[in-house]
Amino acid sequence: MQxxxxxxxxxxxxxxxxxxxxxxxxxxxxGLKGRGGANFSTGLKWEFTRKSPNPxxxxxxxxxxxxxxxxxxxxxxxxxxxxxIEGIAIAAYAIGAKFAYIYLRAEYEYLKENLEKAIEEYKxxxxxxxxxxxxxxxxxxxxxxxxxxxxxxxxxxxxxxxAKPPYPVxxxxxxxxxxxxxxxxxxxxxxxxxxxxxxxxxxxxSGNLDSPGVYEMPLGITTKELIExxxxxxxxxxxxxxxxxxxxxxxxxxxxxxxxxxxxxxxLGSCTVIAIGKSxxxxxxxxNIAEFFVHESCGKCTPCREGNxxxxxxxxxxxxxxxxxxxxxxxEDLAIFINKTSLCGLGQASNTHIKTxxxxxxxxxxx
Amino acid sequence: MLRGRHIFDKGASKLLISxxxxxxxxEGYLSEENLKGVSKETKIPITRVYEVATFYSFFNVKKKGKxxxxxxxxxxxxxxxxxxxxxxxxxxxxxxxxxxTEDGNFTLETTSCxxxxxxxxxxxxxxxxxxxxxxxxxxxxxxxxx
Numbered sequence: 001m002q003x004x005x006x007x008x009x010x011x012x013x014x015x016x017x018x019x020x021x022x023x024x025x026x027x028x029x030x031g032l033k034g035r036g037g038a039n040f041s042t043g044l045k046w047e048f049t050r051k052s053p054n055p056x057x058x059x060x061x062x063x064x065x066x067x068x069x070x071x072x073x074x075x076x077x078x079x080x081x082x083x084x085i086e087g088i089a090i091a092a093y094a095i096g097a098k099f100a101y102i103y104l105r106a107e108y109e110y111l112k113e114n115l116e117k118a119i120e121e122y123k124x125x126x127x128x129x130x131x132x133x134x135x136x137x138x139x140x141x142x143x144x145x146x147x148x149x150x151x152x153x154x155x156x157x158x159x160x161x162x163a164k165p166p167y168p169v170x171x172x173x174x175x176x177x178x179x180x181x182x183x184x185x186x187x188x189x190x191x192x193x194x195x196x197x198x199x200x201x202x203x204x205x206s207g208n209l210d211s212p213g214v215y216e217m218p219l220g221i222t223t224k225e226l227i228e229x230x231x232x233x234x235x236x237x238x239x240x241x242x243x244x245x246x247x248x249x250x251x252x253x254x255x256x257x258x259x260x261x262x263x264x265x266x267x268l269g270s271c272t273v274i275a276i277g278k279s280x281x282x283x284x285x286x287x288n289i290a291e292f293f294v295h296e297s298c299g300k301c302t303p304c305r306e307g308n309x310x311x312x313x314x315x316x317x318x319x320x321x322x323x324x325x326x327x328x329x330x331x332e333d334l335a336i337f338i339n340k341t342s343l344c345g346l347g348q349a350s351n352t353h354i355k356t357x358x359x360x361x362x363x364x365x366x367x
Numbered sequence: 368m369l370r371g372r373h374i375f376d377k378g379a380s381k382l383l384i385s386x387x388x389x390x391x392x393x394e395g396y397l398s399e400e401n402l403k404g405v406s407k408e409t410k411i412p413i414t415r416v417y418e419v420a421t422f423y424s425f426f427n428v429k430k431k432g433k434x435x436x437x438x439x440x441x442x443x444x445x446x447x448x449x450x451x452x453x454x455x456x457x458x459x460x461x462x463x464x465x466x467x468t469e470d471g472n473f474t475l476e477t478t479s480c481x482x483x484x485x486x487x488x489x490x491x492x493x494x495x496x497x498x499x500x501x502x503x504x505x506x507x508x509x510x511x512x513x
Contacts, residue, residue, distance in 0.1 A: 065482055066479065066480065067480070068441035068442055068443065068479065068480035068484075069441060069442065069443050069480065069484050070480070070482065070484075071482040071483065071484055071485060073482075074482045099375050101379070106388075106423075106425045107478075107481045107482060107491060107496075108482065109494045110494055110495060110496065134378060134379035135379055136379045136382060136384065136385065137384070137385065137388055138384070138423070139384055139387070139388060139423035139424070139425040139426050140423045140424030140425035140426075140478070140479075141422065141423050141424065142479055153384060154374065154382065154384075155374060156374075156382055156383035156384065156411065156415075156419065157415070157418075157419065158418055158419055158422040159422060159423070160422075173374065174374050174375070204484065204485075205485075206443040206484035206485055206487065207442075207443060207446055207447075208446055208447070212443075212484065212485040212487075213485045214485070240442055243441075243442065243480075274442050274443050274446070274484070276442075276446060277446065280446050284445075285442050285445065285446070288440065288441075288442050288445050289442060291440070292440070292441075292479055295424075295479065296479060298422075
């Protein structure tokens with residue numbers, strides 16, 4: 001796996017021999033896109049932050065990996081924390097930041113020590129660019145994976161998101177231009193600087209499988225190539241792309257890339273794939289996901305807070321076999337409404353599973 | 368109102384969320400008295416301290432058991448039998464989900480995904496992740512915490 005390579009700050013050394021603008025160009029040209037799910041060009045994000053007029057800049061490493069079914073960042077933070085620190089250092093040098101934060105989710109507290117050790121080990125390198133890296137621990141909130149919510153959480157507020165613009169690259173932490181990158185994104189950066197990088201993704205593969213795990217493969221592979229790695233325990237009928245990405249019937253020939261998954265109404269996001277066996281009930285999984293969103297909705301905007309509550313109410317009826325066609329239609333309407341009117345990405349994606357499940361597995365909802 | 372460099376100068380350990388974490392670690396939960404203390408010390412209004420304390424799933428403003436068991440409730444754990452694991456916990460602890468044992472030793476909860484999907488079903492017991500759970504492992508966990 002390339003992200004577990006020990007780069008020992010050699011990528012950083014190469015970077016500081018270039019001008020910051022040149023580092024940005026290298027990253028831009030590489031085509032690296034954000035691994036947190038939004039797929040935005042990392043180089044461009046850095047460029048926007050650097051060009052923002054305020055001279056004080058901030059880097060935040062988003063280690064609030066909360067999307068159910070995702071554990072790629074955990075793998076990196078367990079096996080190669082120093083590559084993340086190196087990535088942060090390169091990002092900070094490129095945009096001109098002296099302050100960096102790692103926002104680590106509470107569930108991963110046992111990984112904090114790894115990061116602290118890596119920061120300590122490379123203290124002399126970080127001092128070269130006068131960079132201070134602090135670790136802020138979360139306290140259990142999925143929404144804090146949202147970049148504006150992370151900032152509020154660090155700023156001693158409730159971890160609620162706010163509408164964009166302003167984007168963090170213009171006005172981020174304490175109103176300073178801020179680059180927020182995912183752990184896996186930053187782990188790719190040293191490899192890019194060393195010219196030892198392939199554009200591979202970390203697929204978090206789980207579900208009814210004998211060998212689930214993180215698999216490093218490019219975008220555009222077929223689902224069969226991925227699922228076979230996981231060795232299905234039983235015939236696979238559906239793939240869930242985390243909780244926010246919705247589900248699709250298992251089609252071995254379907255390509256796993258952003259467009260192909262999007263076209264069918266689901267979202268590939270951070271390459272999370274939960275393979276669901278034939279014996280499982282799709283409405284029951286949807287109920288589980290609806291409970292998740294009711295619990296994790298921050299409550300700031302009404303469609304997400306109240307809408308998801310009603311969604312769960314209807315799904316409970318479905319699972320108890322008390323629902324009729326009107327309920328299904330109401331559910332479908334609600335899903336569209338919540339998607340169109342919610343403030344942030346959480347709310348907007350909170351019903352992708354309903355929309356796709358009703359599209360592809362409707363018969364299971366009327367049984 | 369909180370815009371400014373003071374966040375940077377403070378250092379992570381002095382941030383509100385970190386203070387609350389530390390208190391909870393020591394005291395087990397965030398009592399009204401403790402929250403008032405934080406407010407006084409930081410000059411952050413008590414309403415905002417309370418707002419933050421009640422926002423996050425891992426903060427408790429009510430006393431909980433000495434050990435908090437958080438069983439993962441993600442789809443990956445669900446399809447690998449987490450419901451059955453919940454039953455076993457309930458049976459062995461003699462409590463229902465959300466309750467605390469009479470001796471105050473355990474609280475049983477579910478939690479959103481803890482990122483152990485390749486070793487499901489899984490649970491966090493305090494800070495530690497326990498994976499590939501089955502009845503024997505659960506007995507062992509409970510025994511060790513006694």
